[in-house]
């Protein structure tokens with residue numbers, strides 16, 4: 088191509104010769120598809136493991152049949168392998184997967200150098216939730232059969248993953264209703280010939296978009312009713328907001344600080360080899376109450392409960408302690424908070440709060456600031472589980488003649504004090520958590536339970552979901568966790584077996 092003059096021997100200038108680039112040519116090249124990737128490439132491992140699974144539930148939904156017109160459907164084994172491999176490489180866009188099928192050796196090996204339509208990939212990812220759940224359980228069964236899952240000790244934790252919605256998409260009910268009416272008006276106008284777009288395809292796309300917008304607005308109003316009815320709602324109903332873009336997303340605190348529309352991804356990890364044995368997605372901004380559904384999920388996946396479950400303080404409630412004892416699961420968690428002393432009721436001075444009364448265990452009564460005794464009057468009925476309230480009441484005659492009465496008694500009745508006592512199971516749990524053995528296991532929790540979270544976010548890039556709505560988000564979480572589990576299987580079993588196999 089180019090030439091340059093260089094001084095040669097004896098000072099004679101000669102032109103150097105460079106290899107040129109010719110982009111104006113057509114090249115036909117023979118491709119040995121089998122040799123596109125090396126023998127120990129993880130794509131081969133994924134293809135092999137997926138091939139061992141029963142995919143009949145996926146094929147049962149395929150409409151294309153032999154002897155009938157129409158194009159053959161993509162093999163579910165191919166689409167599953169493609170998605171698992173793509174997620175393991177941090178690729179979560181259907182268009183990007185389709186693009187890579189055109190040039191990337193691993194994707195080409197999986198597809199046999201055929202292209203795959205991105206619509207098919209996209210629909211497949213979120214269109215088979217029940218089948219995907221079953222697939223996840225089948226993979227766990229295979230890993231369990233190889234001794235990689237024992238359920239001897241499961242560590243559980245939740246992490247917030249951003250939703251595909253911005254904070255600005257959150258609206259009050261009044262605005263949602265206005266936008267719903269505008270969207271419905273838009274659908275009504277679709278039949279107006281003056282509004283006709285240039286092509287039928289364009290018209291269909293516009294109509295679909297308008298209809299989906301109406302559906303989203305209706306769903307947003309439905310979610311608004313749930314948010315307004317929530318028992319722990321902090322804002323007045325008219326001030327509550329719901330996202331128009333992903334109505335099932337909720338504003339949640341992020342680990343790095345700040346708040347963002349998110350979903351709470353719950354992951355149960357088997358401690359033997361850090362494999363994920365349960366996946367859940369909730370709208371709850373905190374982890375309280377999420378452990379029992381997670382255990383149900385593990386039991387559905389593997390047919391049995393773990394022997395031991397370890398969690399952090401966010402999950403450790405008295406209700407959970409009692410339920411775990413009921414299910415005969417050894418439960419370890421950060422010790423539950425001591426019952427907070429109730430603030431003095433209305434009409435009672437701060438100096439005469441419950442702390443001013445001294446409990447005398449030997450005779451089971453309280454001594455008040457005036458030196459009078461408050462005997463036990465029995466148990467107080469409460470809906471709270473895991474605790475028992477004992478009621479102590481002063482004698483009417485003592486309070487009637489007492490100089491402290493204006494500060495100590497709210498009304499005409501004599502003063503009452505409640506003593507809170509944990510249920511025996513909670514007491515036993517607290518005692519267990521004081522032992523060095525329990526504390527040593529608790530210290531392992533972070534490394535085991537938080538490792539999959541870190542891997543999913545750092546390696547797979549699951550910091551934000553690519554789909555909207557809880558059902559689809561759960562599908563994406565399952566794909567990501569499948570990719571995680573298979574990556575661990577490749578590391579723990581497949582690669583060592585490949586290395587040990589005779590050449």
Ligand code: SF4
Pocket residue numbers: 455456457458459481485486487489490491492495496502
């Ligand atoms: S009002 Fe009753 S309970 Fe309170 S200090 Fe006096 S005697 Fe004790």
